Amino acid sequence: MHRASVGINKFCFCLSLAFSGLLLLLPCLWPPAQPLALPQPKAQFRPPPNETYRNFSHTPSEVPLKRRGTWAPFKGHIKHEPLDIEDVFIAVKTTRKFHRSRLDLLIQTWVSQAKRQTYIFTDGEDKDLLLRTGTNLINTNCSAAHTRQALCCKMSVEYDKFIESQKKWFCHVDDDNYVLLPSLLRLLSSYHHSQDVYLGRPSLDHPIEASEKVKSNGLVSVQFWFATGGAGFCISRGLALKMSPWASLGNFISTAEKIRLPDDCTIGYIIEALLEVKMTHTLLFHSHLENLRKLPPEIVLEQVTLSYGGFENRRNVVSVGGRFSLIEDPTRFKTVHCLLYPDTDWCPKVKLESGH
Ligand code: UDP
Ligand code: MN
Secondary structure, three states: OHHHHHHHHHHHHHHHHHHHHHHHHOHHHOOOOOOOOOOOOOOOOOOOOHHHOOOOOOOHHHOOOOOOOEEOOOOOOOOOOOOOHHHEEEEEEOOHHHHHHHHHHHHHOHHHHOOOOEEEEEOOOOHHHHHHHOOEEEEOOOOOOOOHHHHHHHHHHHHHHHHHHOOOEEEEEEOOEEEOHHHHHHHHOOOOOOOOOEEEOEOOOOOEEEEOOOOOOOOOEEEEOOEOHHHOEEEEHHHHHHOHHHHOOOHHHHHHHHHOOOHHHHHHHHHHHHOOOOOEEOOOOOOOOOOHHHOOHHHHHHOOEEEOOOHHHOOOOOOOOOOOOOOOOOOOHHHHHHHHOOOOOOOOOOOOOOOO
16 A cells, blocks of 8 residues: 555656656747847937037028027938938928919929928919929918918918828928928938927027017016028927927917917927927028028038029029029029939030040
8 A cells, every 4th residue: 555655656756757858848938048129219319519510501601609509410410310201291381473483493393303292381272283283282271461370370281281291300491492302301310300309590690589478478578599481490290299289270370479470480489488499500591581692602502491582682592503594594493403403304414525
């Protein structure tokens, strides 16, 4: 009896040994050789500190006296993320009466290279333009007047359409701007769209002052920088989303009404004064408020936006020679376009020297 129970115990012991050996042989039960590779957070890119103020786009006369604010990275700065034109939403503000005189030139030139990413915000129907060019033409139904309310109404629609688009960057330009797409992509790829980025050209060399009417009752005055709309500006998606309480679904119009300032100032107000995010200053954006003839010809193609003088100053254009005469191309946009995209069918072909 005693012997028999010892025998059973021995048998059970051997059986359990054999079973555990078998378990050890099953690879699915092995612990992982090394921990699983989990996605790591991306390293944060920091724009250069103020001391590193160096911008290849400065013409000597334009270097501002006060070096406040954050300046855009200089040439050769590290690329942050590879960016495609698909990632950018470009809003062009226009009005019905400028469809022929201004918009056609843009559609013929830079818009043709980013047709799906460019959205034209206007105030009247133009079936002919739609059929002829197949552009994204958006009738905002805003008033065609050149008033603060009408312009803010358009900006408000631009903002909502951008949020809807899911794109990474929002860039706004006027219908007298040429956008140099390769430079725009180069500049934006220095940043990450999830960072708070507001890029543009300050129109003044000092911040603007307004009485604070959104947060307080109007007794406090606030100072803030804004990017001049006539030169164009860009905002990252991360920052645009934070602007929502003061910018989305018509809130932009009421914010602008509270401070009684134009659309571009209101953008600066929301970002700098309400969200306390610093604008990144860059002189790569140009409006016709500056003397465009002073821009050295050798750096014209490195700029992000260009413009041209209106009726009052037709000679205020960038100096780029060749290709077209001033009569054929009074704005110089066609010349710039042919230098950037020489294979365009309407660009004059550069004659090769005989023997080459
Ligand atoms: N604009 C507009 N409605 C108007 C007049 C102008 O939307 O009644 C737009 C125009 O298409 C341009 C911007 O506002 O995109 C600035 O207009 P403009 O260049 O004539 O004036 P600026 O302020 O640059 O002198
Ligand atoms: Mn203008």
